Amino acid sequence: MTLSLFIIYKAVLVILVFLISLVIAMYSTYAERKVAAFMQDRIGPNRAGPFGLLQPVADGVKMFMKEEIIPQVSNKFLFILGPSVAMFTSCITGAVIPWGTSLHIAGHDFALQVTDINIGILYVMAVTSIGVYGIMIGGWASNNKYSLLGALRASSQMISYEVAMGLAIIALVMTTGTLSLKGIAAAQTGWHWNIVYQPLGFLIFIICAFAETNRTPFDLPESDSELIGGYHTEYSSMKLGFYLFAEYINMFISSAIMSTLYFGGYNMPFIGRLGLSPNTMAILGVVFLFAKIFFFIFFFMWVRWTIPRFRFDQLMNLGWKILIPLSIFNMAITGFIILVLHK
Amino acid sequence: MQSLTTRSKVASNKKMTFVEKLYLPAILGGMRITLNHFFKKKVTISYPEQTRPMAPVYRGQHVLKRDENGAERCTACGLCAVACPAEAITMTAAERKPGEEALYREEKYASVYEINMLRCIFCGLCEEACPKEAIFLTDRIIDSGYLRKSFIFGKDILVDPLDKPIDVSVRETKETREFKTHPEFAHNKLNTKSLK
């Protein structure tokens, strides 16, 4: 592959991933409202376009038209930096996710992954940890006690749940033997999905994922009923839009990561027996992955419209006293079983 | 203590059992409920296309009826204004000039008759009080508006249009008319006679 072809191929892939994340985040807002409505026996938005499909566009236009307010007492630079960091970090996580195997076109091999770094999981963890700075900086720069409380809650929540999440992933890495997301996805052919080997690990991971994405029941950083929106209380216009958007992108990305880590990524059982050409298989793989992702996004919403918010002390209790010991236990068990099997 | 409903539950501070402490069974139970609702029939009424059925005796915007010859029935007696608990009605009386018999049924008529729809509570007491069967509430809904002014309905809005009279037969049933001929309402007798 020549260098120019390589650059074009990567650029196309990057832009595609970026656009898909944005579109999915956009329609997640629509889906969220529809799911909420359906679970409450309502219809939901149905006026803008057929079935209300243009609602996200209308929302976006509304966000842009709103007055841009920067509080006088706030630090202007940090105030703008906050949502930018949140948006940026949530967009770059998609780079390491293997969206499919690879396409063979004209003798070239186009892997459907922007970059396969051999520490893919660590990259994801690192980037999501930076993501919390977006919230913290925004909350701090707002110079508002509600924002600050929201930011404090966000950071303490992230720190507590990242530990359990990391420990759950360590157990997973022990079974797969690789940190590369591509390697993990490729290893889960047929029924060898990691959920079968790591059910407890998955449970811990998904709970932590809820906490990391600030979704109900762990949406304490925003909790509109106590903190009037938390860290984004002072934000308006598109800067608020960025925060909300970043949250939906995060939801999409964590759904993608959950599907890749525990639910076989682009693999689907029995599909190998159909004897399809590799290219068809690759495209089908992308479809399967997105089906799984959409299920998880629905799951996120389903939980949100079912469970009330945790109290903050309950949240900390759950994180430190239950999830962390549980994940250490999970790690020990995994290690023990591996030791027995390889004797 | 006797409970007020059959659904009340006694709250207790008992320690949670291990299964309850796991939260997961309760969460799954809750999620089952919400998923059930996901597929339930929706209760939303898509308003402009669909409307709720209205009660036949719905009390909406008032109408000042004319008699069978097209003359206004109201005689500006003020009984409706007195009956009105919200004090929404005001009027100015005037004397009928010769030659205006086709316009006003009685010798005294209301030259100005205003109902403040922001004050009105649509109780229908004005209708009940009226000795001339002049005012009725109808099933028309008051439109929303931007100015308070626009909610003070004068005779231009209230009086029955000549070309297409508003049907109040539901509220003016035979029973109603019979009821109004009750000895207690003897003072009405004279007036109700002129009604069909």
Ligand code: SF4
């Ligand atoms: S309906 Fe009731 S409140 Fe309204 S004008 Fe008549 S008497 Fe007054």
Ligand code: SF4
């Ligand atoms: S009670 Fe009847 S007749 Fe008397 S002022 Fe009111 S509407 Fe007119």
